[in-house]
Amino acid sequence: MTTLTVELGERSYPIYIGSDLLGQADLLKKHIPGNSALIVTNETVAPLYLEKTQSMLSGLKNEAVILPDGEKYKNLEVLNQIYDSLLRNRFDRNTTVIALGGGVVGDMAGFAAASYQRGVHLIQIPTTLLSQVDSSVGGKTGVNHALGKNMIGAFYQPKAVIADTDTLDTLPDRELSAGIAEIIKYGLICNAEFFGWLENNMPSLLTRDKDALLHAIEVSCQTKADVVAADERESGKRALLNLGHTFGHAIENAMGYGEWLHGEAVGAGMCMAASMSNQMGWMSDEDTQKTINLIEQAKLPCNAPKSMTTEKFLDLMSVDKKVLDGVLRLVLMKGIGQSIVTDDYTLDDLNQAINLSLAA
Amino acid sequence: MTTLTVELGERSYPIYIGSDLLGQADLLKKHIPGNSALIVTNETVAPLYLEKTQSMLSGLKNEAVILPDGEKYKNLEVLNQIYDSLLRNRFDRNTTVIALGGGVVGDMAGFAAASYQRGVHLIQIPTTLLSQVDSSVGGKTGVNHALGKNMIGAFYQPKAVIADTDTLDTLPDRELSAGIAEIIKYGLICNAEFFGWLENNMPSLLTRDKDALLHAIEVSCQTKADVVAADERESGKRALLNLGHTFGHAIENAMGYGEWLHGEAVGAGMCMAASMSNQMGWMSDEDTQKTINLIEQAKLPCNAPKSMTTEKFLDLMSVDKKVLDGVLRLVLMKGIGQSIVTDDYTLDDLNQAINLSLAA
Numbered sequence: 001m002t003t004l005t006v007e008l009g010e011r012s013y014p015i016y017i018g019s020d021l022l023g024q025a026d027l028l029k030k031h032i033p034g035n036s037a038l039i040v041t042n043e044t045v046a047p048l049y050l051e052k053t054q055s056m057l058s059g060l061k062n063e064a065v066i067l068p069d070g071e072k073y074k075n076l077e078v079l080n081q082i083y084d085s086l087l088r089n090r091f092d093r094n095t096t097v098i099a100l101g102g103g104v105v106g107d108m109a110g111f112a113a114a115s116y117q118r119g120v121h122l123i124q125i126p127t128t129l130l131s132q133v134d135s136s137v138g139g140k141t142g143v144n145h146a147l148g149k150n151m152i153g154a155f156y157q158p159k160a161v162i163a164d165t166d167t168l169d170t171l172p173d174r175e176l177s178a179g180i181a182e183i184i185k186y187g188l189i190c191n192a193e194f195f196g197w198l199e200n201n202m203p204s205l206l207t208r209d210k211d212a213l214l215h216a217i218e219v220s221c222q223t224k225a226d227v228v229a230a231d232e233r234e235s236g237k238r239a240l241l242n243l244g245h246t247f248g249h250a251i252e253n254a255m256g257y258g259e260w261l262h263g264e265a266v267g268a269g270m271c272m273a274a275s276m277s278n279q280m281g282w283m284s285d286e287d288t289q290k291t292i293n294l295i296e297q298a299k300l301p302c303n304a305p306k307s308m309t310t311e312k313f314l315d316l317m318s319v320d321k322k323v324l325d326g327v328l329r330l331v332l333m334k335g336i337g338q339s340i341v342t343d344d345y346t347l348d349d350l351n352q353a354i355n356l357s358l359a360a
Numbered sequence: 361m362t363t364l365t366v367e368l369g370e371r372s373y374p375i376y377i378g379s380d381l382l383g384q385a386d387l388l389k390k391h392i393p394g395n396s397a398l399i400v401t402n403e404t405v406a407p408l409y410l411e412k413t414q415s416m417l418s419g420l421k422n423e424a425v426i427l428p429d430g431e432k433y434k435n436l437e438v439l440n441q442i443y444d445s446l447l448r449n450r451f452d453r454n455t456t457v458i459a460l461g462g463g464v465v466g467d468m469a470g471f472a473a474a475s476y477q478r479g480v481h482l483i484q485i486p487t488t489l490l491s492q493v494d495s496s497v498g499g500k501t502g503v504n505h506a507l508g509k510n511m512i513g514a515f516y517q518p519k520a521v522i523a524d525t526d527t528l529d530t531l532p533d534r535e536l537s538a539g540i541a542e543i544i545k546y547g548l549i550c551n552a553e554f555f556g557w558l559e560n561n562m563p564s565l566l567t568r569d570k571d572a573l574l575h576a577i578e579v580s581c582q583t584k585a586d587v588v589a590a591d592e593r594e595s596g597k598r599a600l601l602n603l604g605h606t607f608g609h610a611i612e613n614a615m616g617y618g619e620w621l622h623g624e625a626v627g628a629g630m631c632m633a634a635s636m637s638n639q640m641g642w643m644s645d646e647d648t649q650k651t652i653n654l655i656e657q658a659k660l661p662c663n664a665p666k667s668m669t670t671e672k673f674l675d676l677m678s679v680d681k682k683v684l685d686g687v688l689r690l691v692l693m694k695g696i697g698q699s700i701v702t703d704d705y706t707l708d709d710l711n712q713a714i715n716l717s718l719a720a
Binding site: 036093148233 | 394395396436440443444447448450452453454471474475476477478479500502505507508510511512513514515593678679681683685686
């Protein structure tokens with residue numbers, strides 16, 4: 001087992017990564033301050049890991065709430081099911097919400113923990129690759145609104161993240177690829193060496209080689225932990241983690257939440273950011289091609305869906321959280337491992353990048 | 361104009377108290393960091409003060425959302441109207457939400473600000489006595505759930521509180537009394553001298569004598585600011601501010617939100633806490649009678665509604681946020697100005713206090 005730490009002063013917390021962590025009750029229990037816990041999971045994960053998780057909670061009052069599975073259920077209405085369960089079971093301010101599942105479960109359970117009685121304890125047990133390398137770490141929680149993704153939420157840090165890599169055995173291939181999209185992102189943002197490692201080890205990741213996955217998860221979590229420690233509330237550097245996300249959110253929203261997986265939309269979004277950076281003369285043809293190749297190698301889509309239009313993109317991107325005082329900041333690249341947050345581009349540059357992707 | 365400060369390190373903020381503050385645009389504008397603002401108000405306050413507030417925002421992009429008036433609308437569904445307005449108008453992460461109204465508007469606008477895009481700026485412009493002396497200060501925000509009051513929310517501090525005492529001119533008498541309930545609370549909690557002042561000046565407060573109101577608001581805000589600075593997230597001392605509230609919330613919930621004003625329920629709740637403290641031998645007959653007299657003098661109800669039962673009280677009180685790991689902590693009194701948070705009472709004591717109030 002590897003233990004990393006997200007350094008946030010008195011709110012610092014560990015990320016445990018390894019095999020059979022769901023078999024170690026003490027690991028979970030030592031992070032539960034009170035005598036009760038609510039497990040939030042979904043109908044896909046529950047049959048696989050709920051019983052195992054519940055058995056770790058022996059001696060504590062505990063209940064489970066099982067949500068429908070999918071990004072399209074990440075809304076206020078379904079969130080209310082978690083509040084209902086907390087209240088109906090009389091869980092108090094010292095209770096712990098345990099998020100058992102992927103990114104959607106983690107985001108919703110996290111926001112429920114942040115807002116129930118103005119904040120109760122939270123533990124993340126991510127069971128997908130995407131949530132293990134990205135969404136379970138760093139405290140972003142929330143739900144979608146019909147008019148924009150993740151528009152309602154809170155920064156709320158967990159007491160611990162427990163990433164049991166055995167849970168990846170049951171992950172569908174499509175979701176494996178979606179998780180790899182976020183792993184590639186860390187290379188593109190700030191770690192050219194890791195990008196190189198990914199180029200060499202993509203086949204091992206796709207065949208779920210344990211050692212390769214463990215290494216990729218560790219590097220990803222360490223990168224995320226470092227960025228979050230430096231800028232918890234995204235006033236600066238943390239925005240880099242949104243590489244591909246502004247384009248990606250527009251795709252997810254336009255297609256209907258859940259139609260494209262988040263990681264798939266981010267994959268296409270990173271290709272669009274790479275093309276735009278290239279066409280602006282910021283990134284070399286070689287680095288751009290390498291980026292596109294790696295994303296394709298990971299079995300991710302590299303182009304925007306044909307059913308979208310440039311107008312739709314621009315419309316949806318302008319409500320993205322990266323907009324400050326009317327200026328749309330984007331994450332673009334000066335090269336592999338050298339991403340920047342910038343508004344130093346023209347509307348023409350953006351139009352061209354979208355048109356190119358739609359035409360491809 | 362008096363300026364007090366809530367001392368919370370880099371999140372410290374001023375409370376401005378005085379006449380004609382809505383005529384001073386600079387006071388508001390200097391606390392708006394971006395170039396846009398959304399005013400959240402209700403259908404009662406809008407005709408009175410919306411135009412005046414909007415005229416303070418000249419040069420900034422601004423919109424208003426007008427909610428229905430009343431505690432019964434303080435729920436997730438109506439909260440969504442604020443999100444809708446923020447998104448439809450494309451307000452970004454640097455926008456400011458301005459709460460213009462009483463406690464319900466402040467709580468809802470505050471939670472919307474805390475959760476929109478994971479947190480935008482917030483300014484409180486309280487227009488009722490209750491919100492000026494209590495709810496606008498200290499960062500408690502949230503909405504009710506069918507199963508409990510204020511069960512969903514966040515601790516989220518404003519950038520400034522602007523309490524224009526002229527707005528009290530239009531306040532209905534019943535709401536004036538409700539505000540006085542919270543003022544009396546500060547005396548009972550920790551300030552016997554102020555309690556004595558209130559005994560002498562209650563007639564002046566009820567006739568809205570400007571100087572008397574100003575003094576009462578200043579002492580109340582200073583007390584609240586001190587308590588919040590010492591214990592922002594209610595892990596200890598801040599719970600004292602809930603004197604009368606555990607009983608009061610049960611009344612509000614049982615009667616249907618809005619039937620009794622919050623301050624009225626707190627008035628009756630403080631009488632119940634006083635009686636219980638007296639019957640346990642903690643508070644003298646004299647102090648208990650003084651407490652009841654002052655609450656009655658303020659034209660507040662002093663007994664629980666006849667339609668309630670002891671069972672209903674106990675049922676509703678056990679979901680109160682003051683419950684920790686199954687033990688219901690109450691705020692009781694050792695004397696005027698000497699309240700404590702305690703679980704050192706028997707179920708019999710509690711039963712007796714409720715029965716006594718229901719029989720009165």
